[in-house]
Amino acid sequence: MKFKWLPLLMASSIGAMSAQAAFGSEVELLVGSYTQGKSQGIYRLQFDSQSGRLTPEPLQVFKAANPSWLTLSRDQRRLFVVNENGQGQADVVGRVSSLSIDPKTNQLSLVNQVKTLGEEPTHSSLSGDERYLFVANYGVHAEPGGSLAVVPINAQGELQPVTQMSSHPSSRVNPERQMSAHVHSVVSSPDGKFVFASDLGADKIFVYKYDPAANPEHPLVAADPAYVQLPAGSGPRHLLFSKDGKHAYLTTEMSAQVFVFDYADGQLKQRQALELAYGQPAQNRAAGAVHASPDGKFLYVSNRGKANEILVFAINPANGELTEIQRRSVEGDHPREFALSPNGKFLLIANQMSNAIVVLERDPQTGKLGKTLQTLAMDAPSDLKFINRP
Numbered sequence: 001m002k003f004k005w006l007p008l009l010m011a012s013s014i015g016a017m018s019a020q021a022a023f024g025s026e027v028e029l030l031v032g033s034y035t036q037g038k039s040q041g042i043y044r045l046q047f048d049s050q051s052g053r054l055t056p057e058p059l060q061v062f063k064a065a066n067p068s069w070l071t072l073s074r075d076q077r078r079l080f081v082v083n084e085n086g087q088g089q090a091d092v093v094g095r096v097s098s099l100s101i102d103p104k105t106n107q108l109s110l111v112n113q114v115k116t117l118g119e120e121p122t123h124s125s126l127s128g129d130e131r132y133l134f135v136a137n138y139g140v141h142a143e144p145g146g147s148l149a150v151v152p153i154n155a156q157g158e159l160q161p162v163t164q165m166s167s168h169p170s171s172r173v174n175p176e177r178q179m180s181a182h183v184h185s186v187v188s189s190p191d192g193k194f195v196f197a198s199d200l201g202a203d204k205i206f207v208y209k210y211d212p213a214a215n216p217e218h219p220l221v222a223a224d225p226a227y228v229q230l231p232a233g234s235g236p237r238h239l240l241f242s243k244d245g246k247h248a249y250l251t252t253e254m255s256a257q258v259f260v261f262d263y264a265d266g267q268l269k270q271r272q273a274l275e276l277a278y279g280q281p282a283q284n285r286a287a288g289a290v291h292a293s294p295d296g297k298f299l300y301v302s303n304r305g306k307a308n309e310i311l312v313f314a315i316n317p318a319n320g321e322l323t324e325i326q327r328r329s330v331e332g333d334h335p336r337e338f339a340l341s342p343n344g345k346f347l348l349i350a351n352q353m354s355n356a357i358v359v360l361e362r363d364p365q366t367g368k369l370g371k372t373l374q375t376l377a378m379d380a381p382s383d384l385k386f387i388n389r390p
Contacts (some may be wrong), residue, residue: 025050027342028059028106031350031357032067032081032383036089039379042067042081044106047386052346052359052373062099062108065091068382071124071133076387077101078157079108080126080133086119087141094121096135096151098159106387114159118147123185123238126153128192131212132219133159136183136197145170145180148197148206150220163217166208170201173233174254177201184237184253190245194266195220198236200253204229205236207266228268231255238289243296247271247320251301256285258301258313260320272321276303276311289337294344298325298367302335302349310338310349310360312367328369331358339384346373350381357381 029047033039041064046055068084083095098111118137125134132150139146150164168181182201188194188210197206205228212219230236235254241263242248248268250259260272277284286305292298292315299313299322308330313322332351339348344364348357357378361370 028387029054029339029348030070030072030079030385030387031378031381032070032385033378034068034084034352034380034382035064035066037355037379039381041065042070042108043378044108047341047348049341049343049345052341052361054348054357054359054374054376056376059106060108064097065089065095067097069121069123070383070385071126072385072387073126073130073157076389077103078111079385080124080159082116082121082124082135083113084120084122084138086139092119094119094137096121096124096133096159098153098157100157101387103389111156112158114151114161116149116151117162117165118149119144120146121149123183125185125187127195127210127212127219128188129212134186134188134195134197135162136186138182138184138200139180140182142179146182146184146199146201148183148186148220150218152216164220166197166206166220168197168199168202168204168206168227171203171232173203174235177235177254178203178233185239187239187241189263189266190241194223196239196248196268198239198250200235200237202227203232203234203236205239205250205268207268209266223266225267228261228270230259237287240290240292240299242315242320243292249290249292249299249322251287251290253287254285256287256303256305256307258287258290258299258311258322260322262320271319274313274322274324276301276309277307280307288335291338291340293340293364293367294342295364300338300340300347302330302338304334304336308333308335308351310335310347310369312369314367325366326368328360331372331375332356336381337383339386342386342388348384350378350384352380352382355379355381357384 332354334353
C-alpha cells in the first residue's frame with residue numbers, strides 16, 4: 001500500500017488561521033475514516049473552539065487505507081494509525097502505521113508501517129512508557145478471529161515487527177458474532193503496570209501484567225486473576241479509566257450496557273451496571289464509544305443501531321457511580337466515535353453511516369448537550385482526535 005500526499009488546501013488562509021491559533025481559539029482535529037467509499041484517509045480540519053465550527057475544507061488529506069482508529073503520543077508529535085483491512089477489501093492485510101506530526105505546522109508524514117498479523121485492527125493504545133503499541137485485531141470472520149498484538153516502537157518512532165500475539169477462547173454464546181475471539185480494545189491501567197483487553201467474542205476483559213524488563217519481546221504476562229467475566233452474550237467493547245484512576249467504565253456492545261468498576265492493583269470489581277436500551281429490541285442495542293469530560297465529572301456513551309443516541313451520566317465523585325441525566329439524538333446514523341473539545345464546550349460526533357460530523361453545544365457546568373451547531377459532510381468518519389498543544 002502506498003501513501004501519497006495531497007497539497008495543503010486553502011493556502012491563502014493559513015496565515016490568518018495561525019494568527020488566530022496564537023490566541024488559543026483555533027485547534028486542529030484529526031479525522032480517521034473508512035475508505036471503501038469516497039473517503040481518502042485521514043483529514044486534518046481546523047476547529048474554532050469559540051464558535052464550535054469546523055472549517056469545511058481540510059488543511060491536509062493524508063491518503064491511507066481504512067485509518068479507522070488514531071492514537072496520539074503524549075507530546076502529540078506522533079500519530080499511530082490502525083489500517084482496518086481484512087478479507088474482501090482492497091488490502092486484505094491488517095496493518096498499523098506510524099506518522100510524524102510537525103510541531104509547528106501539524107503536517108502529517110509517514111514514518112513507517114508494519115503488519116499486525118491479524119485482520120481488521122480496530123483499536124490501539126500506547127504503553128505508559130510509550131515503548132509499545134498495543135493493537136486490537138478484531139477479526140470479523142471466525143477464522144482467523146481476533147487477537148492482541150504487541151508492536152515495539154524505537155526511539156525514532158518507527159514501528160517494529162510484532163513480537164507478541166495473544167488470542168482468547170470465545171464464549172460462543174452468540175453463533176453469529178462470538179464463534180471466535182474479537183478483541184475490540186486494549187488499554188493500560190493509569191499506573192502503566194497492567195493492560196486490559198476487552199474481547200467481544202469471549203465476554204471477558206483479559207488482564208495482563210506489563211513487564212518489559214523481564215522480556216522486552218514479550219512484555220505482557222497473564223495476571224492473576226487473568227480475566228474479568230462479563231454476562232453471557234454482552235460483548236465487551238471499550239474500557240475507560242476515570243480521571244482519578246480509581247474506577248473504570250466499560251461499554252458492552254451487544255447488550256448495550258455500561259459497567260462501573262472499582263479499580264486497584266490490576267483488579268476490576270464491578271460496582272454498577274446500567275442499561276442503555278431499557279429492554280428495547282435488539283436493533284436498539286449497539287453500545288459504542290465512552291469518554292469522560294475534561295474535568296472528570298461527566299461520562300458520555302454512544303448507543304448506535306436504531307437508537308443513535310449519546311447518553312450523559314453524572315459521575316459520583318465519592319464512588320464513581322453513574323446517574324443518567326440526558327439522552328440526546330446524534331442527528332445521524334451510527335455514532336462510531338465522538339470527542340469533547342479541549343475546552344469542554346462542544347461534543348463532536350462521527351456519524352459513520354450518515355457520512356457526517358455533527359457538532360453539539362455542551363454546558364461544562366451541567367454536562368448536558370445542547371443545540372446542533374454544525375453538520376459537516378464527511379464520508380464514513382470513524383474516529384476524532386484533537387491536536388491541542390499548550
